[in-house]
Amino acid sequence: MHLFLQQVFSGLASGAIYASLALALVMIYRATDLVNFAQGEMAMFSTYIAWMLVNAAVPFWAAFALTLIVSFIGGMVIERVVVRPVENAPVLAAVVVTIGLLLIFNALAGWLFTYTLQEFPSPFPDRPLFGALMTTRDLGVIAVTLIMLALLFAFFRFTATGLAMRAAAQNPASARLCGIRVGRMLAIGWGLAAAIGATAGIMVAPILFLDPEMMSGVLLYAFTGALLGGITSPVGAVIGGLIVGVTENLVGTYLIASQLKLTVALILIVIVLAFRPNGLFGTAIVRRV
Amino acid sequence: MNDGTAAIASEKLAVGGEARLRIGAWRRFAIAALIVLAAALPFGLSNYQVFELTQVMIYAIAVLGLNILTGYNGQISLGHGGFFAAGGYTAAVLMHRYGVPYWATLPPAALVGFALGLLFGLPALRFEGPYLALVTLAMAVATPQTLKYFSWTGGQQGLNLAKPAPPPGLGIDRDRWLYLFVLVILLVAIRVAANLLNGRTGRAWMAIRDHPIAAAAMGVDTPRYKTLAFGTSTLFTAVAGALAAIVVGFVAPESFSLFLSISFLVGSAVGGIATIGGAIVGGFFIEFVPNFANDISDAAPWAIYGLAMLLFMYAMPRGVVGSLGPLAAWLRGRLRPAVAAGEISAASNNASSPQQTSQGRLE
Structure with a gap:
């Protein structure tokens, strides 16, 4: 039982990271019907920025904040420069653009920072808590994710910009008629998604070590989490990400060696989706006939 | 009046059909010339270039399979x-073990691909888009991990295959024979x-898409x-996989x-998803652009590859053939003033007479 709970808590910690990235995916999907394959590599790149800042003796939390700001601006620039030209193109063209972006970020990171594993400092001490049920690091990761979620929720619920962004995502044409600058909202959405991704990257880097391939697996889990929760539902993305994290850990502990962990986790989730094709919290895609 | 317009329409159709037939003859000639050129090409190239072009054709078959599914039926596949791999391993295991x-490994590979596709297509009925x-x-993620697990697939090391010999008496070497075989x-x-x-x-398929x-509502059995x-698409791709195993020998x-x-x-999108010719463009893209990227930049070749994807999508969001196809059709119309003019004058000639008769009848 102790082992079980231990694994659940450690799964929740990695699940929180998947949940963050899943949330970033859902934000962009809701606004543009586009799965951003570059989300993970953008987060990886942001993490390298944080790593450079920390190495330049910037205090950790200052580096964290600076990285979020840089990522936010970077995300907006990417939307304006890279994604906007295919805004009205077929979806597959936009998907290919994000795949191209993935390759570019990956190669750039390898070129600028080399492919060697880098150690990344954790802001949280690694001490056992509650009779070794979890560590302070796990707790810290979960806390950071929860704080970020609360802030996002408040932003979308209580600010005018948040409301405008929701409107722009739900019905761009009507939103535009109401005077909302839909293009700007999209850019802000990409910026926010990039910042959320950066948080996920910085949280995961102390565990996985930093290298250009760091986020590829994480992105897959995040994508799975987002779909499990329902790609149209932000709350679903968070819950889905947490479920994926716990499932992955339990499968790895009880069922099978870590090599096939990913495959088994994916198969389990596909089975769940077979019964709930729109995810646990997603709404069915409805089309006007 | 109604009779008149109907007559014009049918006349126009008939003349247009004739013109189309003439274009069809030209087209057939052009295609035949292209095939001859493609068959003659390897004899002027180095062995390595022949191998590369063989790979292009293999990728083209695989992308063609994907185009059937994604372009013509609207189902996306990242797997x-x-x-x-299923096609490749079917061929490899049959050659290596039996x-x-x-x-002779192509029909079983096709069958395996078709069966797997049908099996996969059934649950896929419940899913849409992302x-x-x-x-x-x-499925794509599970494939390499699963293949490593079994001993009859050669595990981590994979299987080495003897490269097939060309039929004796033909007087061509192995690479060129395989090129022609794949062609x-x-x-x-x-x-x-196409059929x-x-x-x-x-x-x-297109109606469903x-x-x-x-x-x-029109009576198309959608699930079927x-x-x-899905099955047809994966059949093509599995055959391509089998060819890849044969040609690479590993x-x-x-x-x-x-x-x-x-x-x-990516190859499918770059070529044009709902086109057949686009598959060949896609094959070229998959095979050559990474090499070009390597030539341009040693440091970050994949960045150049990614950049190439971006540029292609900006310039031709519907893919090369998907975007240039309509342009070519328009040009054909422009470059054939004779055909077009003949069509119009024939139509107007015929147009005047039935109109007169109908007017006469009215009087």
Whole structure:
């Protein structure tokens, strides 16, 4: 039982990271019907920025904040420069653009920072808590994710910009008629998604070590989490990400060696989706006939 | 008056049909010339270039399979690398363990691809858009890991195959023989795909893609045709996989990574998803652009590859053939003033007479 709970808590910690990235995916999907394959590599790149800042003796939390700001601006620039030209193109063209972006970020990171594993400092001490049920690091990761979620929720619920962004995502044409600058909202959405991704990257880097391939697996889990929760539902993305994290850990502990962990986790989730094709919290895609 | 316009319309149709027939003859001639050129090409190139072009054709067959599914039926797949692997391993295991000659492995590979596609297409019926992408992605991720697990697939090391010898007495070497062999399969694949897509099945697929509800209301058996599209698509891709195993002479789990599946999708989008010719453009893109990228920049070749994807999508969001096809059709119309003028004058000539008769009748 102790082992079980231990694994659940450690799964929740990695699940929180998947949940963050899943949330970033859902934000962009809701606004543009586009799965951003570059989300993970953008987060990886942001993490390298944080790593450079920390190495330049910037205090950790200052580096964290600076990285979020840089990522936010970077995300907006990417939307304006890279994604906007295919805004009205077929979806597959936009998907290919994000795949191209993935390759570019990956190669750039390898070129600028080399492919060697880098150690990344954790802001949280690694001490056992509650009779070794979890560590302070796990707790810290979960806390950071929860704080970020609360802030996002408040932003979308209580600010005018948040409301405008929701409107722009739900019905761009009507939103535009109401005077909302839909293009700007999209850019802000990409910026926010990039910042959320950066948080996920910085949280995961102390565990996985930093290298250009760091986020590829994480992105897959995040994508799975987002779909499990329902790609149209932000709350679903968070819950889905947490479920994926716990499932992955339990499968790895009880069922099978870590090599096939990913495959088994994916198969389990596909089975769940077979019964709930729109995810646990997603709404069915409805089309006007 | 109604009789008159109907007559004009039918006359126009008849003349247009004739013109089309003439264009059809030209087209057939051009295609025949292209085939001859393609068959003669390897004799002027180095062995390595021949091998590269063979790879291009193999990728083209795989992308053609994906085009059938994504372009003509609207189902996305990020897992076609898995079906490519299934075909490759079918051929490899048959050749390696049972000593089956290489050409005889294609039908079993096709069968395996078709069966797997049908099996996969059934659950895929429940999924749409990103969900289908995830399910197929799961398949792409699972493929290399599963292949490593079994001993009859050669495990981590994979299987080494003897490269097939060319038929004796033909006087050509192995690389050029394999090139011609793959070329024939590619031509057959294109012909089969074109016939399927121009016929009843293809129309059903496109109807489902454009409007599933309307298609169902018109009496199209949606689940059956969607599953069939999946099976047909994976059949093509599995055959391509078998050819790859034969030509490369080696299969290993790592050759069928997620990246391969993504490459197919990129090749499909770059060529034009709802086109047949686009598959060939896609094959060229998958094979050559990474090499070009390597020549341009040693430091970050994949960045150049990614950049190439971006530029292609900006310039031609519907793919090369998808975007240039309509342009070519428009140019053809412009460059054939004779045909076009003949069509118009014939139509107007014929137009005047029935109108007169109908006027006469009115009087």
